[in-house]
Amino acid sequence: MSSAESWSDPDRLCRYRDRVQCERQRLRDAFADPERHQGRVLADLLQFNSGTEYGKKHGFRRVRTLADFRKAVPVQTYADLEPWIERTAAGERGVLTADHPEVFFTSSGSTGAHKKIPVTPRFMHTTFFPFYYAAWAPLIEHFPDVLGRPDAVLNLKHDPLTAPPTTASGHPHVGASQVDFGAKFGEPLSAEPGTGAPWGSLPVPVAPDAHLEKMYLRLRLAVQSDVRCVIGINPAMVAALPYQLNLWWPRIVKEIRDGTLGGLPHTAPDPERARRLEELAERYGTVRPAHIWPRMRAVFCWTTGLASLYLPRLREEFGASVTVLPAPVAASEGPVGVALDRHPSAGSLVVTASVYEFADADADLCAGSETLAPHELEPDRDYHVVFSHVGGLYRYAVGDVVRVVDHADGVPRLEYTGRSTRSDHAGERLRDAQVIRALTAALGAGGLEVRNAACRVAPPPPYLSARPAAQQGAPAYEFALAPHTPWSQDEAGRFPERLDRALRRESADYDRARTAGRLAEPSLTLLDADAFVRDWQDRVGDGVRPTQVKDRLFRQDPDQWARLTGGAGTDRVLGTDEGTD
Known part of the structure; x- marks a missing residue:
């Protein structure tokens, strides 16, 4: 049975809905006693993996409590586990886990190097699938029509490969969206919404790394369907869609008129649909997703981090009544939180998936860091995430920072705030979260909006006569912003000072550096509205998978900064510390 036939099968849809609702209810039931479930997860991973080389070295058989576990295993990063993972990827058995990985998920990480995340059958069935099904509950509960037809969902991240890259042992090394969970792990219901659409498996040949062409072909096909929902997970992919629609518009209309796909014969020519699309362009000038798909209901993606700056306006591109549902707080390595209702940003801790520990995000995380259990977390605080699960990641610092929004049903609800890396x-x-909160405050104080933002520490300019003597030669943060609508000279001129004050409030370390004269006031570079989506498009064109081209706040690399800001339409506005001659 094909994916399209599966999603058209009423019995399959009924079983899928039941599974999704059941997994959400099981998770909610676990909230009645989260500490007991955390203990069960720890006992299971210790017992299951005690006979592995890693388990023997760290005395898993002697561990009884979380306190024992903390003493036996240090907090560790991917780099610490990489030698063990590489041995596993080369084919050794019993290294990290009792069952052997079927797949290795790829993840770009903050350094850009491709990680190999081992994915075992036990991990998938005890850690991944329960959370994974529950994540779709708000979508199908409140927008059931998105499952009414296979082509009602445009899933931007779905990217199956016929010949995936492999590890030395021959196991696939791919993104999670490129794995057929039904074939690999015996989960026939696990196909995501949208995977059965006509564009789920492209009907024309295209190179595996021709990511932009694949995105074009899917969009070309979707324009002829009544799409009700867009799934992106990575919000940068969703932000790129309106830009791509206009960039490729002439080609799309021509191919619909001619009945071609990627220049090859595909279906009967449809001059009437092409004529209606041309009328839309003539009427509106800029074609938006809302014009093409007037019955759009929902967008599913991460809603925090830099996306929080641009999602309110981006949502309007898809329709005034469209709801944006938050994707899970999760990484390739494992889940952390999942939204079980329509909260706009936060997900409940998945207490049945992993053993979770947290550490104050203002402190540097190291092997011996003191950690907190979930019940010790405080609202409105940022924390590093450390988790352990049966898939072979033990006291693993995933590199993400979360903020506790509140406690609901007995567990903390968390939102992703950014990576734990610092600009120092x-x-x-400075962390991502501090800068994004400062940007939000400074923009709000002036009633300003942006489509995206980035920053770097720039060397001092040659003209320093108006800067106080104590700050001569001090570097400063330069912020590149793409305004939603043009800013006046007065608005741009006042913004650096507002941002500086907001950064001082967010970070005591930044405030001290400014007071001591080690940093000057920030400056502002205004870009044209499409600067960030063009930069995203260029990186995908260079061969990076779209799911891995994420919003990046700190961009210290000079070439990357020049690539983002070097085009026409930029204007640098100096902070008040930086007077001109």
Whole structure:
């Protein structure tokens, strides 16, 4: 049975809905006693993997409590586990886990290097699938029509491969969206919404790394369907869609008129549909998703981090009544939180999936860091995430920072705030979350909106006569912003000072660096509205998978900064510390 036939089968849809609702209810039931479930997860991973080389070295058989586990295993990163993982990827058995990985998920990480995340059958069935099914509950509960037809969902991240790259042992090394979970792990219901659409498996030949062409072909096909929902997970992919629609519009209309796909014969020519699409372009000038798909209901993607700056306006591109549902707080390595209702940003801790520990995000995380259990977390605080699960990641610092929004049903609800990496050139130790909150405050104070933002620490300019003597030669943060609508000279001129004040409030370390003169006031570079989506498009064109081209706040690499800001339409506005001659 094909994916399209499966999603058209009423019995399959009924079983899928039941599974999704059942997994959500099981998770909610676990909230009645989260500490007991955390203990069960720890006992299971210790017992199951005690006979592995890693388990023997760290005395898993002697561990009884979380306190024992903390003493036996240090907090560790991918780099610490990489030698063990590489041995597993080369084919050794019993290294990290009792069952052997069927797949290795790829993840770009903050360094850009491709990780190999081992994915075992036991991990998938005890950790991944329960959370994975529950994540779709708000979508299908409140927007049941998105499952009414296979082509009602445009799933931007679905990218199956016929010949995936492999590890040395021959196991697939791919993104999670490129794995057939039904074939690999015996889960026939696990296909995501949208995977049975006509564009789920492209009907024309295309190179595996021709990511832009694949995105074009899917969009070309979707324009002829009544799409009700867009799934992106990575919000940068969703933000790129309106840009791509206009970039490729002439080609799309021509191919619909001619009945071709990628220049090859595909279906009967449809001049009437082409004529209606041309009328839309003539009427509106800029064609938006809402014009093409007027019955759009929902968008499913991450809603926090840099996306929080642009999603309110981006949502309007898809329709005034469209709901944006938050994707899970999760990484390739494992889940953390999942939204069980329509909360706009936060997900409940998946207490049945992993053993979770947290550490104050303002402190550096190291092997011996003191950690907190979930019940010790405080609202409105940022924390590093550390988790352990049966798939072979033990006290693993995933590199993400989450913020506790509140406690609901007995567990913390968390939202992703950014990576744990810092920008630290003069002792300011800034994290993504601090800068994004400062940007939000500074923009709100002036009633301003942006389509995206980035920053770097720039060397001082040659003209410093108006800067206080104590700050001569101090570097400063330069912010590149793409305004939603043009800013006036007064608005741009006042913004750096507002942002500086907001950064001082968010970060005591930044405030000290500014007070001591180690940093000057930030400056502002205004870009044209499409600068960030063009940059995203260029990186995908260079061969990076779209799911891995994510919003990046700190961009210290000079070439990357020049690529983002070097085009026409930029204007640098100096902070008040930086007077001109």
